[in-house]
Amino acid sequence: MASSTKNRAFLLGYRAYIAAFFIFLAAPLVAAGSFAFNDSLFPALPWQGFTLDWFFNDSEPKLGMFHDRRLLRGLYYSGVIGVMVALLSVFVGTTNAFLFVRGNFPAKNFFYILMILPLVIPGVILGISILVMASNIANGVEDRFNLELEFLRPGILLVVFGQFSFVTTITSLVITARLKKFDTSLEEAALNLGASRAQVLRTVTLPFLRPAMIAAGIVAFLVSFENFNTTLFLVGSESPLTITMYDRMAKVGSTPVLNAVSFFLIVGSGLLALISVVIQRDPKS
Amino acid sequence: MQSDIKRLSLILLFAPFALWIALLIILPHMGMVVLSLREKVAPRVYEFGFGNYIDFINEPIYWNTLLRTGSMSILVTFLALLIGFPIAYYIAKIAGKRSRGALFLLCLIPLWVSDLIRAFGWILLLRETGVISSFLTDIGLIKQPIEFLYNDITVIIGLVYTVILFMIVPLVSTLDGMDNAMIEAGYNLGGNGFTVLRRIIVPYAMPGIVSGCIVVFMMTAGSYLTPILLGGKNSSWFTEQIYDQFITRFNWESGAAFGFLLLAFTSVVVWIGLRLTGQTLANTVAKS
Numbered sequence: 001m002a003s004s005t006k007n008r009a010f011l012l013g014y015r016a017y018i019a020a021f022f023i024f025l026a027a028p029l030v031a032a033g034s035f036a037f038n039d040s041l042f043p044a045l046p047w048q049g050f051t052l053d054w055f056f057n058d059s060e061p062k063l064g065m066f067h068d069r070r071l072l073r074g075l076y077y078s079g080v081i082g083v084m085v086a087l088l089s090v091f092v093g094t095t096n097a098f099l100f101v102r103g104n105f106p107a108k109n110f111f112y113i114l115m116i117l118p119l120v121i122p123g124v125i126l127g128i129s130i131l132v133m134a135s136n137i138a139n140g141v142e143d144r145f146n147l148e149l150e151f152l153r154p155g156i157l158l159v160v161f162g163q164f165s166f167v168t169t170i171t172s173l174v175i176t177a178r179l180k181k182f183d184t185s186l187e188e189a190a191l192n193l194g195a196s197r198a199q200v201l202r203t204v205t206l207p208f209l210r211p212a213m214i215a216a217g218i219v220a221f222l223v224s225f226e227n228f229n230t231t232l233f234l235v236g237s238e239s240p241l242t243i244t245m246y247d248r249m250a251k252v253g254s255t256p257v258l259n260a261v262s263f264f265l266i267v268g269s270g271l272l273a274l275i276s277v278v279i280q281r282d283p284k285s
Numbered sequence: 286m287q288s289d290i291k292r293l294s295l296i297l298l299f300a301p302f303a304l305w306i307a308l309l310i311i312l313p314h315m316g317m318v319v320l321s322l323r324e325k326v327a328p329r330v331y332e333f334g335f336g337n338y339i340d341f342i343n344e345p346i347y348w349n350t351l352l353r354t355g356s357m358s359i360l361v362t363f364l365a366l367l368i369g370f371p372i373a374y375y376i377a378k379i380a381g382k383r384s385r386g387a388l389f390l391l392c393l394i395p396l397w398v399s400d401l402i403r404a405f406g407w408i409l410l411l412r413e414t415g416v417i418s419s420f421l422t423d424i425g426l427i428k429q430p431i432e433f434l435y436n437d438i439t440v441i442i443g444l445v446y447t448v449i450l451f452m453i454v455p456l457v458s459t460l461d462g463m464d465n466a467m468i469e470a471g472y473n474l475g476g477n478g479f480t481v482l483r484r485i486i487v488p489y490a491m492p493g494i495v496s497g498c499i500v501v502f503m504m505t506a507g508s509y510l511t512p513i514l515l516g517g518k519n520s521s522w523f524t525e526q527i528y529d530q531f532i533t534r535f536n537w538e539s540g541a542a543f544g545f546l547l548l549a550f551t552s553v554v555v556w557i558g559l560r561l562t563g564q565t566l567a568n569t570v571a572k573s
Contacts (some may be wrong), residue, residue: 021368045419117310122547122548123507125545129314130313265398266395266398
């Protein structure tokens with residue numbers, strides 16, 4: 001009896017700890033999001049009443065995020081970069097999955113570790129090393145052939161390469177895990193029924209991989225969208241949203257329009273993350 | 286014929302992988318090392334040498350910052366494990382079927398929210414005019430507003446906050462695969478809660494623990510926004526030094542040397558961690 005009350009007390013304490021953790025998890029996000037609706041020029045208490053001005057108002061001093069040219073441009077560049085990174089990294093992630101699940105070649109384990117490595121290299125270092133290499137090539141070409149290779153200077157392409165360099169590891173791992181679960185007898189059956197290799201790939205194997213590919217694409221997009229460390233070194237004049245926000249914070253200080261952007265991003269990334277979880281959970285898509 | 290096709294498709298599959306790893310990982314890192322071994326002797330004149338590394342050793346601020354970043358990252362990793370393990374265990378083993386899925390979703394949904402927004406949220410809560418300070422003055426607990434920002438404890442809390450989900454998620458997946466019978470057997474054989482935890486649960490969860498620790502340690506050591514925004518200009522984080530050399534001073538040679546030092550330092554820490562726990566990179570990080 002004594003032990004059961006002790007156990008109950010323990011479980012109660014444990015539950016309280018879990019609840020405290022989730023409050024800790026939510027608090028900064030709630031703070032960042034909710035001040036977007038405060039009718040005040042500063043993201044601070046006291047609460048001045050509810051407003052949507054920080055989203056939709058079209059004039060200073062309360063310029064809403066959907067009328068703020070620079071924030072919208074940042075959002076646009078982030079979207080473009082995110083889509084490019086997602087497409088590229090899902091493509092290479094898929095070929096990597098086939099390479100490591102189906103392929104047989106010497107030193108496979110060594111190459112597999114090489115594939116994981118980018119995930120454990122600090123993003124800052126990926127950023128500077130790619131910046132250094134691109135600049136070296138661009139400078140070399142300029143000195144020797146007097147040719148300016150604009151695309152190797154900091155800008156969207158370098159940002160895409162920088163993010164792609166480590167996001168591909170994530171997509172490869174997600175798609176590899178799915179391909180490992182594939183029952184090869186399905187392919188054999190299709191081949192026996194007279195399908196060509198390409199047909200089997202298109203009608204049997206790729207549809208099986210599709211949920212993992214979509215989920216990996218969403219995660220790649222989200223990682224690209226929120227990335228700061230790698231992007232910081234590779235960014236040119238086309239700043240993605242996180243960089244624009246950081247600049248605004250450093251120069252203007254915190255204004256509620258940043259809360260509006262935060263709210264938008266928290267809800268958006270939460271929804272996308274939810275979709276990627278749901279897609280992967282469903283065994284047959 | 287058949288084997289030719291196989292070889293051709295293997296080459297086709299290998300090509301994107303090789304291009305990616307060679308052009309975006311190996312060559313750039315070699316270029317970074319080469320650059321770090323260049324000394325500027327006059328404008329546009331360079332010499333091979335270890336000058337950038339010697340500068341690092343001779344300037345205590347530099348290596349103090351690296352050591353500080355490293356030790357704080359280890360502390361953050363340890364705290365994230367300590368706080369996160371009970372959460373992961375609860376989600377995987379104690380929560381009922383329905384609440385398990387819901388709690389895990391609550392961890393997955395904010396996983397990809399940017400560091401910038403997290404830090405911004407903390408700033409709004411903790412600064413002198415922030416929510417907590419004004420709440421405490423309103424209820425009369427303190428007389429004057431308190432600045433909670435710009436100290437090491439806040440930086441550590443903020444870093445733990447930023448990375449802890451990357452600890453919890455792999456731990457939940459690992460613990461989820463554990464058969465409950467193993468835990469019951471431990472109790473039936475007379476073990477108490479602590480023995481079962483130490484002898485059965487932790488050894489089973491080791492790959493997940495190590496995987497979470499590696500990812501969290503690397504994220505912390507390489508983080509930039511959280512220490513800068515919560516610690517202020519004097520947060521002395523090593524990534525800030527790298528940024529400073531590259532962007533502010535335009536001294537790429539020394540920035541490359543710093544980058545290589547950070548990479549070498551974190552790799553050594555991870556290598557020691559893998560050695561101590563008897564795990565490999567392939568069976569930890571790759572599984573999460």
